[in-house]
Amino acid sequence: MEKTLDLRAAFVEGMSRAATFVAVATTDGEGGRMGVTVSSLTSVSADGENPSLLLCIHHKSPAATAILLNRAFCANLLAEDQQEISNLFAGRSASDRAERFDRIAWEAGDLGQPVLAGSTAVFECRLATALLWETHHIIVGRVASVRLSDNPSALLYGQRAYRRAIHLTPDS
Numbered sequence: 001m002e003k004t005l006d007l008r009a010a011f012v013e014g015m016s017r018a019a020t021f022v023a024v025a026t027t028d029g030e031g032g033r034m035g036v037t038v039s040s041l042t043s044v045s046a047d048g049e050n051p052s053l054l055l056c057i058h059h060k061s062p063a064a065t066a067i068l069l070n071r072a073f074c075a076n077l078l079a080e081d082q083q084e085i086s087n088l089f090a091g092r093s094a095s096d097r098a099e100r101f102d103r104i105a106w107e108a109g110d111l112g113q114p115v116l117a118g119s120t121a122v123f124e125c126r127l128a129t130a131l132l133w134e135t136h137h138i139i140v141g142r143v144a145s146v147r148l149s150d151n152p153s154a155l156l157y158g159q160r161a162y163r164r165a166i167h168l169t170p171d172s
């Protein structure tokens with residue numbers, strides 16, 4: 001192992017090797033209809049009062065502000081053919097924030113939160129708690145409902161590129 005000099009650069013490179021799922025956190029309500037692409041979707045517990053999950057979203061993201069105001073959100077886990085939606089909600093497409101929801105198919109879930117069509121799984125949540133840790137809000141949601149599509153293959157992101165999971169041949 002090489003000794004690394006720049007701690008931040010080493011951290012970013014190290015974490016880029018942790019391929020993660022890609023989700024779009026969406027929210028709607030008095031705080032506005034917003035969405036942001038995240039790789040920070042993490043399961044917290046399946047066995048609490050309700051299942052719970054967390055997201056980390058930059059404090060300057062309007063979507064984070066809206067989630068905190070609306071006190072509800074959907075974590076839309078993208079399917080492997082949804083790179084364009086990931087790019088759209090990461091600000092990589094030439095599209096105004098307000099127009100993003102006009103360019104895709106979605107519907108309101110039971111809590112009124114935007115459910116994106118084609119997602120492999122959608123977790124509709126009530127905001128449970130949030131903590132501002134330096135640059136990011138750690139947002140914990142209590143899952144109210146889950147929608148599962150017939151396609152279980154999630155989009156992955158690692159080493160700065162979109163990927164998909166493949167089965168490894170078991171050792172013989």
Ligand SMILES: Cc1cc2nc3c(=O)[nH]c(=O)nc-3n(C[C@H](O)[C@H](O)[C@H](O)COP(=O)(O)O)c2cc1C
Pocket residue numbers: 022036037038039040041056057058061062086087089090091097157
């Ligand atoms: C694959 C991927 C994963 C991302 N994960 C996160 C994340 O977990 N948290 C976050 O704050 N931003 C994350 N981003 C960056 C935001 O999506 C992006 O900075 C933000 O949407 C800026 O767009 P906007 O300001 O035009 O809304 C990610 C971007 C991509 C492409």
